[in-house]
Amino acid sequence: MSDQALEKGQARCPGEPSTQEIIARDRVKAPQWVTSESYQFMGDEDVSVDRYIDADYAQKEYDRLWSRTWQFACREEHIPEVGDYYVYDIGKHSFIVTRTAEDQVKAYYNACMHRGTKLRPSGTEGSATVFRCPFHGWTWNVDGTMKEVLCDWDFPHVNKSEFSLPEARVELLAGFVFINMDKDAPSLAEYFGPEAMSHIEQWGLEDRYIVAHVSKIIPANWKLTMEAFMEAYHVLETHPQVSVSNADANSQYDTYGDHVNRFISSLGVVSPHHRGRYSEQDVLDQFTVGDASVLEGADRTLKEGETARQRMADMMREMFSKAADTDLSKVSDAELLDCFSYTVFPNTFLFPGISLPMVYRFRPVADDHRKCYYEVFFMHPVPANGERPEPACEEHLTEHQSFCEAPSMNDGFGAILDQDTENLLLQQQGLEASAKPGITLGNYQEIRIRHFEQTVDKYVNS
Amino acid sequence: MTKEFQRFCAVDAVPANGKKAGRVNGTPVLVVNTKGKLFAVSAVCSHQEKFLTAGRVRNCRITCPLHGAQFNLETGEAMCLPATKPIATYEVRVVDDWIEVAV
Numbered sequence: 001m002s003d004q005a006l007e008k009g010q011a012r013c014p015g016e017p018s019t020q021e022i023i024a025r026d027r028v029k030a031p032q033w034v035t036s037e038s039y040q041f042m043g044d045e046d047v048s049v050d051r052y053i054d055a056d057y058a059q060k061e062y063d064r065l066w067s068r069t070w071q072f073a074c075r076e077e078h079i080p081e082v083g084d085y086y087v088y089d090i091g092k093h094s095f096i097v098t099r100t101a102e103d104q105v106k107a108y109y110n111a112c113m114h115r116g117t118k119l120r121p122s123g124t125e126g127s128a129t130v131f132r133c134p135f136h137g138w139t140w141n142v143d144g145t146m147k148e149v150l151c152d153w154d155f156p157h158v159n160k161s162e163f164s165l166p167e168a169r170v171e172l173l174a175g176f177v178f179i180n181m182d183k184d185a186p187s188l189a190e191y192f193g194p195e196a197m198s199h200i201e202q203w204g205l206e207d208r209y210i211v212a213h214v215s216k217i218i219p220a221n222w223k224l225t226m227e228a229f230m231e232a233y234h235v236l237e238t239h240p241q242v243s244v245s246n247a248d249a250n251s252q253y254d255t256y257g258d259h260v261n262r263f264i265s266s267l268g269v270v271s272p273h274h275r276g277r278y279s280e281q282d283v284l285d286q287f288t289v290g291d292a293s294v295l296e297g298a299d300r301t302l303k304e305g306e307t308a309r310q311r312m313a314d315m316m317r318e319m320f321s322k323a324a325d326t327d328l329s330k331v332s333d334a335e336l337l338d339c340f341s342y343t344v345f346p347n348t349f350l351f352p353g354i355s356l357p358m359v360y361r362f363r364p365v366a367d368d369h370r371k372c373y374y375e376v377f378f379m380h381p382v383p384a385n386g387e388r389p390e391p392a393c394e395e396h397l398t399e400h401q402s403f404c405e406a407p408s409m410n411d412g413f414g415a416i417l418d419q420d421t422e423n424l425l426l427q428q429q430g431l432e433a434s435a436k437p438g439i440t441l442g443n444y445q446e447i448r449i450r451h452f453e454q455t456v457d458k459y460v461n462s
Numbered sequence: 463m464t465k466e467f468q469r470f471c472a473v474d475a476v477p478a479n480g481k482k483a484g485r486v487n488g489t490p491v492l493v494v495n496t497k498g499k500l501f502a503v504s505a506v507c508s509h510q511e512k513f514l515t516a517g518r519v520r521n522c523r524i525t526c527p528l529h530g531a532q533f534n535l536e537t538g539e540a541m542c543l544p545a546t547k548p549i550a551t552y553e554v555r556v557v558d559d560w561i562e563v564a565v
Contacts, residue, residue: 126525127518393521
């Protein structure tokens, strides 16, 4: 077989166009961040299962990983005015992320310097003129300096200038507020590296806002849950209803430094698994969007030689321009149609595309390494008039609810997320029951998981 | 005893995204105009009796500016610690360009 001549990791879905070949045929051409590739083989050993099933491992993550990595704490639109704050928790850690000046955001350890009471409750946001402990009233200014100690005659040993609220580091990028507990960590730009930074800077995510925010407890380790979203290899078995028109087996996978990886999964083309059984017209006939009514009356008959993908791109451009009141004339077909999924280590996914405009965040549930907290944010472009709507508030689902039950969730997408997460308890339990000490990964389609876990190892083991 | 509506303030005094505190029969009341609707609630937090007047309103919730308790403006329900008890809500209406509240 000719494949045997290939180096490990070089094999691709045989006899099918690559993602780049699909995108190269598009009418409105894609930018360089789309048309580049950055795959490298990273080994084919099994990945140990202790990381998913061992509480001691989870503790090491708190001690060495969460304490040293940049994390998406909130969006800038959560805290538009000076004094606005958003409480971000990771495990037992808790931070008050607050705007202290028009262009400055700080993150305070959320604990009173007196006897430790949280200054603001977890899971909340609001606006403050001071941060005042509800127990004895010790008070800090919004800039973190100490303002008041009740009965200060009794605390001659408290020097106010030394009792400012301790801070984590903060950096702002593309409308996201990132925080890091490690004073010695690299800058955010170094952490992402120049290539991934150039991608993020081109997306204009600072000009989007949160139109929906849905969260749910998932009964599986946070890394296992994230990895359910890192490949398109699962689409055929897990999402049969969308597999026909998704370039799943020929999706593209890339890694960038230690902290960023991605896939590009093209839509509007026949899946290699379904080759020969569906026509271009079939693919177009299956095309739908969240609000299917906006496609009513559209001409759905392909002309001789016309592709479903091109017609879909044209329809999407027109439809989304109207629906979001924004100009998409220069946005490429690929950006409109395809699924661009980036992992930003350790716990965030960014989807810079237009049709699938999500941000995901995953956090372990404190004290339970077998559960995690999964959030889905949908990001729409700020309307053309420039008026930024308020970010949507969180709709929280319990472990046994369907994503479709969230009022702002589109049913079709909710069903996909249900399928993605329904297998996770079985996977968590299976790893705990398995006779095999590691998971086995594909060299190409599952490179994001290997890349991600190798970075986990770097933090946990150093 | 049926509560009677009483004049609270002129409708212009509480524009969209605005709020105004005042007393009705001695009871501190906060009227909030948000999401195209008027709400009237107790102006005092159920947690430690601080005024909610300067609290941020978003998504039909008001946040106590001092300790961060949040309340649903429609039902008065406490949405998070440190509050566990609701705040009172009052019927509100507009008559002849006056906001009226029944306390």
